[in-house]
């Protein structure tokens with residue numbers, strides 16, 4: 001799969017006389033001398049499937065001649081760490097230069113320590129260099145140094161690069177369209193995420209704490225072989241649901257309130273992004289149910305809109321239309337449909353977008369607009385549909401019975417040639433399904 005991704009990008013690079021330099025992420029310090037678990041950069045992972053730090057992929061569409069006779073042209077060079085048994089005892093095993101070509105399918109492996117001396121020679125003669133700046137200052141500086149050295153060769157008749165091009169131009173466009181192999185990983189993520197949300201619904205009881213549910217989600221993700229949560233899980237009981245990026249996850253869960261969970265598994269670094277909202281005691285009250293059913297109707301309208309040829313923004317428009325009509329019907333908004341859209345008074349209750357691309361990054365890459373208009377949906381695109389209603393606990397402009405209710409429902413949708421497929425359809429969603437899932441025994445899901 002990663003080999004195919006490289007081949008596809010190399011084809012595009014060849015057309016524009018571009019070489020690519022794609023570094024992985026660097027270690028991130030958590031505190032003092034402790035680091036977060038390493039996570040490769042998504043661009044690098046997409047092209048290599050290699051998860052060691054301190055590695056850089058260089059793609060050279062013109063190829064370089066190999067030292068060995070009658071061997072193939074070298075178009076992909078992976079710079080990585082040399083094996084070192086003493087160091088590996090402390091910091092972990094390394095693939096090493098010898099095994100990398102066979103194991104990863106790259107044409108050549110070189111020592112990462114030689115990167116900056118080798119790079120000017122490798123990039124010599126290319127008109128453009130694809131590189132995403134702004135991520136690592138030190139790397140940016142070194143790349144600038146390489147470009148400067150290449151300019152120095154101009155007098156010798158070697159044209160220096162005329163442009164640094166961002167990965168957004170072609171690499172991110174490739175990443176936007178998921179292949180069957182990528183979709184298999186995303187389906188696996190959806191399965192694991194379904195199990196985690198079901199476990200949360202069936203286990204949750206009044207008197208528990210948000211952190212217990214957070215731990216249960218993480219446990220379910222990890223025990224099924226996922227790398228863990230694709231992003232920091234939001235486990236928000238009661239009015240905490242009205243804080244959109246609530247991640248403290250440390251409040252007691254109260255009888256009679258809702259629990260909003262925004263959490264998804266990451267499988268081979270592909271993200272799932274799902275939100276469910278359910279009653280802590282297993283039974284919606286009248287107001288909660290009214291809001292829930294309205295958000296569900298809006299989500300369904302968004303999903304029903306999604307098919308090839310439709311603009312991406314139409315999803316938001318469809319969901320928003322349902323929400324506005326519903327909020328007027330419930331008396332939570334005043335005026336007419338037109339006046340509410342005009343004065344944007346819905347923003348008090350629905351202040352975020354309805355959909356974003358999904359893939360290796362939870363807010364995945366790919367342009368949302370093309371030639372200044374919203375992009376048309378095409379088969380292979382995956383995105384979320386996630387409307388919500390959040391009524392502030394202190395909002396005295398609405399009746400007390402509505403206050404503190406926060407509901408979001410979010411699923412992951414794939415555009416198919418015929419329409420769409422909800423990848424996360426296996427997760428309880430209707431009022432009935434959710435209440436049933438809350439009633440099912442807690443322990444059976446733990447085995």
Ligand SMILES: [Mn+2]
Nearest residue numbers: 273384386410
């Ligand atoms: Mn989302």
